[in-house]
Structure formats: C-alpha cells, structure tokens
Amino acid sequence: MALITINALQTTLQTTRETLLSAADGDGIVSRDDFQRLLEQTEDAMEKAFLDYFYNFLIKLEDRPNVRVTREVIDNGIEFITKEIMPNFEVKLRFTQKTNQKIAQINALAFPIAEELLKITDYRQTLSPREVSEQIGEYTGALFFDDLGSEAATPIASFFLEHSSPDLSPKSFVEALGLNPDEPKGIVSRFEPADLILQHFIDKHNEELAPKARAVVELMEENLSDLTVIVLGEEYTPVYESNHPVYVVGIGLNGNLAGFESTVIWT
Numbered sequence: 001m002a003l004i005t006i007n008a009l010q011t012t013l014q015t016t017r018e019t020l021l022s023a024a025d026g027d028g029i030v031s032r033d034d035f036q037r038l039l040e041q042t043e044d045a046m047e048k049a050f051l052d053y054f055y056n057f058l059i060k061l062e063d064r065p066n067v068r069v070t071r072e073v074i075d076n077g078i079e080f081i082t083k084e085i086m087p088n089f090e091v092k093l094r095f096t097q098k099t100n101q102k103i104a105q106i107n108a109l110a111f112p113i114a115e116e117l118l119k120i121t122d123y124r125q126t127l128s129p130r131e132v133s134e135q136i137g138e139y140t141g142a143l144f145f146d147d148l149g150s151e152a153a154t155p156i157a158s159f160f161l162e163h164s165s166p167d168l169s170p171k172s173f174v175e176a177l178g179l180n181p182d183e184p185k186g187i188v189s190r191f192e193p194a195d196l197i198l199q200h201f202i203d204k205h206n207e208e209l210a211p212k213a214r215a216v217v218e219l220m221e222e223n224l225s226d227l228t229v230i231v232l233g234e235e236y237t238p239v240y241e242s243n244h245p246v247y248v249v250g251i252g253l254n255g256n257l258a259g260f261e262s263t264v265i266w267t
Contacts, residue, residue, distance in 0.1 A: 050120040126223050129224070140216070156262040158260055160258050161258075166255055202214050244266060245263060
C-alpha cells in the first residue's frame with residue numbers, strides 16, 4: 001500500500017469539504033435532502049461510504065439537537081481532526097498500538113473517523129490494476145526475468161487480467177486466462193508468494209537497469225495485494241515444451257490482476 005502522508009490526509013479533508021459544500025445550493029447549509037442527492041450522484045462506492053460516514057460524524061461531533069450541517073459545522077469537524085487527531089498520527093498506513101490508544105482517548109468519535117480517513121486516503125492514492133500495468137509497461141524495456149531455475153533470462157512484458165474472483169487461486173487465475181485447469185496447459189506448477197522473487201528481480205539487474213526494476217516492484221507493492229508468482233505447465237512435459245509462461249501478479253482494488261509476465265526455460 002502507498003505511504004500516507006499528513007498532506008494527503010489534509011487533501012482528503014479539503015476535497016470532502018468542497019464536495020459537501022457543492023451540495024449546499026449556495027446557502028452554505030447541506031440539508032439531509034441536499035446530502036441524499038449528493039449520495040445519489042456519487043457513483044464510487046468507497047467515496048459514497050466515506051461521505052456518508054463523514055456527514056454523520058459532523059452531526060455527532062456537534063452533539064446538539066436538530067443541528068444543521070453548515071459551513072461552520074464542516075469547518076469545526078475538520079479543525080477537530082486537524083488539531084486533535086492528526087498530531088497523533090504516525091505517517092504510515094497503519095496505526096501502532098500506542099497511536100491507537102492516544103487517538104481513542106481523545107473522543108469516542110476520534111478513532112473511528114481516523115480509520116475512515118486513512119482508508120479513503122489510501123483508496124484515492126492507489127492506482128487501478130490497469131493503471132499499474134500501463135505504468136509497468138513504461139519500464140519494461142530491457143528488463144528480464146531470470147529465476148526459478150530458468151536456464152536463460154527472458155524479457156518481461158506488462159500484464160493485466162480481468163479477474164472476477166475475490167481471491168487469487170490457481171483455479172481462478174487459469175480460468176481468467178481462458179484455460180481449462182483440468183487440461184495440461186492449465187496445470188499450475190508453481191503458485192507461491194512473490195516477495196523473494198521480486199527482490200531477486202531487482203538484484204539480477206545491473207546498476208543501470210536496477211532502478212527500473214525497483215520501480216516496477218514498488219508499483220506492485222504500493223498498489224496491489226497478494227503478490228504471487230505463477231508458472232503454467234508441469235516441469236519436463238511436452239505441453240509447453242521447454243518454455244513455461246510465468247506471471248508475477250497481484251490483486252488490485254477491483255479484483256483485477258496486474259504485474260508482469262515472462263517465461264521460464266526448463267529443458
């Protein structure tokens with residue numbers, strides 16, 4: 001996941017403020033009707049969920065009957081987060097236990113809104129799998145894969161795959177490729193975490209190419225989960241002859257896959 005900075009959190013708050021006020025019909029008051037229309041116009045589910053949470057957080061924070069969400073109420077909520085909660089943030093994706101305790105002691109509303117703020121900020125910073133694949137494509141020239149006992153280094157290419165299963169498994173991957181997992185070409189001979197493979201991928205490139213290899217790895221680590229290396233075809237069988245497809249991929253926000261592909265040579 002991407003590193004979350006205080007500036008990124010502040011940007012999230014300001015964007016949310018502007019979004020809420022855009023629904024206020026020019027009077028600076030976001031009524032429940034105004035807000036409902038805003039939610040109906042918001043297509044992204046994560047954005048909609050955060051707006052809903054934030055709007056109700058503002059009302060609870062005011063703690064007074066029949067409060068209306070005015071520009072002042074919105075600014076009060078942002079000031080509370082900025083001055084009371086943010087000084088206790090550590091600039092990283094997850095809280096430490098010590099940070100959790102500090103924020104929880106501020107106010108009963110503090111820790112939940114801190115979690116939601118981190119979640120939506122991370123979501124906004126994260127690239128889609130297709131964007132990850134496109135950016136990897138900008139680095140792939142002259143990069144190669146030489147691991148898993150391959151008898152030669154082979155060029156890599158960026159990879160993107162629409163993947164409808166919520167979890168990455170040998171069966172779901174093969175079926176997403178349009179192969180039959182019960183046939184020889186759909187047999188998965190390697191399916192394992194890619195952490196060590198990705199480190200080797202950087203190390204095997206020379207001083208000139210290593211920065212590009214590192215950029216590929218960082219794109220994957222910051223925007224994808226469940227990074228996995230997958231090799232198709234049993235070893236020493238004629239179905240792929242000596243060249244076996246290898247994929248180093250991860251799951252993106254929408255379940256689709258991105259990474260790079262290459263070949264391992266086993267004779």
